[in-house]
Amino acid sequence: MTASIVIVTNPFEPVTSRSVHAVEAGITVGALLLDCGIAEDCWPDGPEILIGGMAVPVGIYAVRAIGDGEVVTVIRWPQGGGGGGGGGGKNPMRIVLTIAVMVAAIYLGPMAAVAMGYTATGTAAAMATAGIAMVGSVLINTVIPAPKPSMPSLNWGGSGSAPAPSPTYSIQAQGNQGRLGQPIPVIYGRHLIYPDLASEPYQDYVGGEQYLYQLHVIGQGEYAVEQIRIEDTPISSFEEVQTEIVPPGSPVTLFEPDVVTAAEIAGQELVAPNLVASGDDGFIGPFTANPVDTTAGALGIDVVMPRGLYYANDGGSLDSRTVQWQVEARAIDADGAAVAGWSVLATESHSAANNTAIRLSFRYAVSPGRYEVRLKRLDTKDTAERAGHEIRWGALRAYLTGQPDFGAITLLAVKMRATDNLSQRSSRMINVIATRKLPVWSAAGGWSAPQPTRSIAWAFADACKADYGAKLADARIDLKTLATLDAVWAARGDSFDAVFDTSMTVWEALTRIARCGRAVPIQQGGIVRIIRDAPQTMPVAMFGPRNIVKGSFKIKYVMPGDDTADAVTVEYFSSRTWKPDETTAKLPDSQGDNPAKVNLFGCTAKDHAQREGLYIAANNRYRRRLVTFRTELEGMIPTYGDLVAITHDMPRWGQGGEVIGHQGDVLALSEPVEWTEGATHYLALRRRDGSLAGPFRVQAVPGDATLVRVLDPLTVTPYVGGSEERTYFSFGPGQAWAQSARVLAIRPRAEQVEIVAVAEDSRVHVN
Incomplete structure (x- = not known):
C-alpha cells in the first residue's frame, strides 16, 4: 500500500529538480509535511500540494489522507504579490512561472540552441533542427546524429573565413608555425600537439656556438606534459636542447621571450674607410630596431666574418688580422623621427688567425624606448687575395622590456644549440604529448582544483564555462547530469581526446564533445543539458487513441535500398601512432560490402571507435519507423x-x-x-x-x-x-x-x- 510523492523544488527546472519517492498509503498531507521538516505554522506560505492534479486546500492538510496509488505533487513556488501559498491571495509570480515552465518544456530538437562563439574572433548565431541525418552511403541516424563524414584534413568548417589547416590533424601541415589570426588551441584529454609559435624565434651566438630560441603555445589552460619530442624521438635524446614548461601566469626564465629581429638586416658588408666612396660617411643603416608601440630595454647585433680573419703568409701558416667597428643608436618616435642625437653604444674589435667563418653577438643596454641603429667599420681592409678581412652585419635585435601577458595559456620554451644532430626542419618539428588539467565537479564538494582528466563530462563543462567558450555560469549548466554521465563513461572506457585549433561555434564544439560519448547537447529553459542515448525501461508518458488528436497520427517507414549502408567505417586519430586510423564495424549478419564512413572526432582508441560504429550500424538498421x-x-x-x-x-x-x-x-x-x-x-x-x-x-x-x-x-x-x-x-x-x-x-x-x-x-x- 504505497503512494508516489513527486517533489519539484525549482519550477524553473521542472525536470532536473524533480524527485520521486514512495510513501506508505494512509499518511495525511500534514504528516507528510511534518516529516519533511515543514512546521504547521509554515503551511500557508509553504509548497503547493496537488493530488491527482487537483490542489489540496491548506485547511484540510491535517485530515486529507493519501490513498493507495495516488500521486502527490509538491511544488515550491517563489512568493510574490498577494498572500501567496495557501493564504488565498493571488501570487503573480506563480502565474508567470507556470507559463515559464510550460515554455521551458517546449523543445525543438537536439540542435535548437543559439550557437556561441568558440575559439573564434566573434560570435555566430545558428539554429538547427532535429531530423534524419544521412551521410556516406545513406546512413539513417535519429536520436543521436552520426559524426560528420571525414574531410581531407580532418578540419570541418568554421565561421567566417576559411580556417588554416590544423598543424595536428593535417599531415601536410604538421610542424611548428606562427598561425596569425588563428585560435589559440584548446586541448581536452590526452593528445599530441605540434604547438604553435607564440613569438618569432630568434638566434644569437655564444662562444662561437649558434643558439636558437623558440617559444611555443601548448594551449589554453593547464596541462600535465607527458613527453616532449622532435618528430618521433624524445627530446631527452638531444643533449643540445633545453626546455621549460611555463604554466599560466608564470614568467619564462629560460631566455627572454619578447625579442624582435629586424628583417632589413641581410648580411650587409661594413665598408672599410679605404674603400668608402667619396662623400659617403661609411655608416651602414640606420635601421629601425623595434616596431611602433614597443619599448626596447636592450639592443643586440650580430656580426659575421664569412671568410674568417687571417693572412696566408709565404710559409703556409696564417697570420692574424684585426677588424674594428662602431655601433651607434638614437631614439626615435612613432613616426620614425629622431628625438635624440646619435650615441656610441660601443667600439668593438676582434682579432683572429682563422680561415673559417666567425660569428659574434653583442648586447647593449639602453634606456627604454624605440631606437634605430647604424654600424661603421673603423679599420683599413686588407684587400690582398691571401687575406680574409671582411665583416658583415648579420642581425639586429631589440629586447623588449617586461614579459608579455600571454593570458591563461601554457607555454613551452625551447633553447637549441646548433649541432650536426639538429637540422633546420627538425627544429620546427617539436611536438608534445600532454593531458589537459580541468576542474572536476561533485555534488558534495563542488569544483576541485584542476587535475589531469580525459573526461567527456568535464570537457563539456569547460567548453560551457571558459572565456574561450560560452562563458556560462554554473547555474546554466546541468552539472548533476554531467556528474552522473561521467561515471557511466568512465565505466565504459569512453574519453574525449582532441585538439580544437580552428574556429567554430560553441554549439559545434559541444556537439563534437557530446557525440564522443553517444550524447547530444540541448538547450532547455536557458540551461545547457546533455542527453545520452542509453537504454530506458520505463516510459515517462503514454499516448493512445484517447489522447492522440484524430487524424494526426502518421508513421514514416524509412525503407532500405541498394545504397543503404550495411556497415560503418569509423575514422579516428589513433593514440598508438598519433596518425589517422579507421576501423569498420558491422552487425553479425551483415556482409559489410557497402560501409558508410564517419569521423569520430575526439576518439583515439580502436575499441571506442568499434563500439560507436556498432551502435551507429544498429541504429541505422533498427530505428527506421518515425x-x-x-x-x-x-x-x-x-x-x-x-x-x-x-x-x-x-x-x-x-x-x-x-x-x-x-x-x-x-x-x-x-x-x-x-x-x-x-x-x-x-x-x-x-x-x-x-x-x-x-x-x-x-x-x-x-x-x-x-x-x-x-x-x-x-x-x-x-x-x-x-x-x-x-x-x-x-x-x-x-x-x-x-x-x-x-x-x-x-x-x-x-x-x-x-x-x-x-x-x-x-x-x-x-x-
Missing part, C-alpha cells in the same frame, strides 16, 4: 530522448481506450479487446500526471470482451467518473501492449503539441 502525432498540453511532459509508450490500432501497436468501470480486480473497458491464444496479456494505465502505471497481467472475463481481471496489485485507482478525463489503458499480448518510442522533437501547435518520435529497439543498445 512516428508523428499531436496531443494536448500533456505532450510537454516528456523531453528530448525520453521513452514514451504509444498505443494505436493503425499499426496494431496494442489496443487502447478508457476505463469506464472498476470493481475490485475487474475493470470495464470502453472498447472490446482481442485475446491471443496461449499468450500472457498485459494492461497499462495512465496516471493523472500523464505517467505510466503498470503494465499489469490481466486475464479475460468469460462472456464479455470489455471486461478484464487484473492479476497484479493495482498501484493506481482508475478514475471512471465524468468530471474529468477517465483513465486511459493500453492492452496487448506480451510486449505488444504498446510500442516504445524515443522522443525526437516536441513542437507547439496552437493549443496542441506535436511530437516526433522513433520506434525504439533494444538491440540498438547492445554495445
Whole structure:
C-alpha cells in the first residue's frame, strides 16, 4: 500500500529538480509535511500540494489522507504579490512561472540552441533542427546524429573565413608555425600537439656556438606534459636542447621571450674607410630596431666574418688580422623621427688567425624606448687575395622590456644549440604529448582544483564555462547530469581526446564533445543539458487513441535500398601512432560490402571507435519507423530522448481506450479487446500526471470482451467518473501492449503539441 510523492523544488527546472519517492498509503498531507521538516505554522506560505492534479486546500492538510496509488505533487513556488501559498491571495509570480515552465518544456530538437562563439574572433548565431541525418552511403541516424563524414584534413568548417589547416590533424601541415589570426588551441584529454609559435624565434651566438630560441603555445589552460619530442624521438635524446614548461601566469626564465629581429638586416658588408666612396660617411643603416608601440630595454647585433680573419703568409701558416667597428643608436618616435642625437653604444674589435667563418653577438643596454641603429667599420681592409678581412652585419635585435601577458595559456620554451644532430626542419618539428588539467565537479564538494582528466563530462563543462567558450555560469549548466554521465563513461572506457585549433561555434564544439560519448547537447529553459542515448525501461508518458488528436497520427517507414549502408567505417586519430586510423564495424549478419564512413572526432582508441560504429550500424538498421502525432498540453511532459509508450490500432501497436468501470480486480473497458491464444496479456494505465502505471497481467472475463481481471496489485485507482478525463489503458499480448518510442522533437501547435518520435529497439543498445 504505497503512494508516489513527486517533489519539484525549482519550477524553473521542472525536470532536473524533480524527485520521486514512495510513501506508505494512509499518511495525511500534514504528516507528510511534518516529516519533511515543514512546521504547521509554515503551511500557508509553504509548497503547493496537488493530488491527482487537483490542489489540496491548506485547511484540510491535517485530515486529507493519501490513498493507495495516488500521486502527490509538491511544488515550491517563489512568493510574490498577494498572500501567496495557501493564504488565498493571488501570487503573480506563480502565474508567470507556470507559463515559464510550460515554455521551458517546449523543445525543438537536439540542435535548437543559439550557437556561441568558440575559439573564434566573434560570435555566430545558428539554429538547427532535429531530423534524419544521412551521410556516406545513406546512413539513417535519429536520436543521436552520426559524426560528420571525414574531410581531407580532418578540419570541418568554421565561421567566417576559411580556417588554416590544423598543424595536428593535417599531415601536410604538421610542424611548428606562427598561425596569425588563428585560435589559440584548446586541448581536452590526452593528445599530441605540434604547438604553435607564440613569438618569432630568434638566434644569437655564444662562444662561437649558434643558439636558437623558440617559444611555443601548448594551449589554453593547464596541462600535465607527458613527453616532449622532435618528430618521433624524445627530446631527452638531444643533449643540445633545453626546455621549460611555463604554466599560466608564470614568467619564462629560460631566455627572454619578447625579442624582435629586424628583417632589413641581410648580411650587409661594413665598408672599410679605404674603400668608402667619396662623400659617403661609411655608416651602414640606420635601421629601425623595434616596431611602433614597443619599448626596447636592450639592443643586440650580430656580426659575421664569412671568410674568417687571417693572412696566408709565404710559409703556409696564417697570420692574424684585426677588424674594428662602431655601433651607434638614437631614439626615435612613432613616426620614425629622431628625438635624440646619435650615441656610441660601443667600439668593438676582434682579432683572429682563422680561415673559417666567425660569428659574434653583442648586447647593449639602453634606456627604454624605440631606437634605430647604424654600424661603421673603423679599420683599413686588407684587400690582398691571401687575406680574409671582411665583416658583415648579420642581425639586429631589440629586447623588449617586461614579459608579455600571454593570458591563461601554457607555454613551452625551447633553447637549441646548433649541432650536426639538429637540422633546420627538425627544429620546427617539436611536438608534445600532454593531458589537459580541468576542474572536476561533485555534488558534495563542488569544483576541485584542476587535475589531469580525459573526461567527456568535464570537457563539456569547460567548453560551457571558459572565456574561450560560452562563458556560462554554473547555474546554466546541468552539472548533476554531467556528474552522473561521467561515471557511466568512465565505466565504459569512453574519453574525449582532441585538439580544437580552428574556429567554430560553441554549439559545434559541444556537439563534437557530446557525440564522443553517444550524447547530444540541448538547450532547455536557458540551461545547457546533455542527453545520452542509453537504454530506458520505463516510459515517462503514454499516448493512445484517447489522447492522440484524430487524424494526426502518421508513421514514416524509412525503407532500405541498394545504397543503404550495411556497415560503418569509423575514422579516428589513433593514440598508438598519433596518425589517422579507421576501423569498420558491422552487425553479425551483415556482409559489410557497402560501409558508410564517419569521423569520430575526439576518439583515439580502436575499441571506442568499434563500439560507436556498432551502435551507429544498429541504429541505422533498427530505428527506421518515425512516428508523428499531436496531443494536448500533456505532450510537454516528456523531453528530448525520453521513452514514451504509444498505443494505436493503425499499426496494431496494442489496443487502447478508457476505463469506464472498476470493481475490485475487474475493470470495464470502453472498447472490446482481442485475446491471443496461449499468450500472457498485459494492461497499462495512465496516471493523472500523464505517467505510466503498470503494465499489469490481466486475464479475460468469460462472456464479455470489455471486461478484464487484473492479476497484479493495482498501484493506481482508475478514475471512471465524468468530471474529468477517465483513465486511459493500453492492452496487448506480451510486449505488444504498446510500442516504445524515443522522443525526437516536441513542437507547439496552437493549443496542441506535436511530437516526433522513433520506434525504439533494444538491440540498438547492445554495445
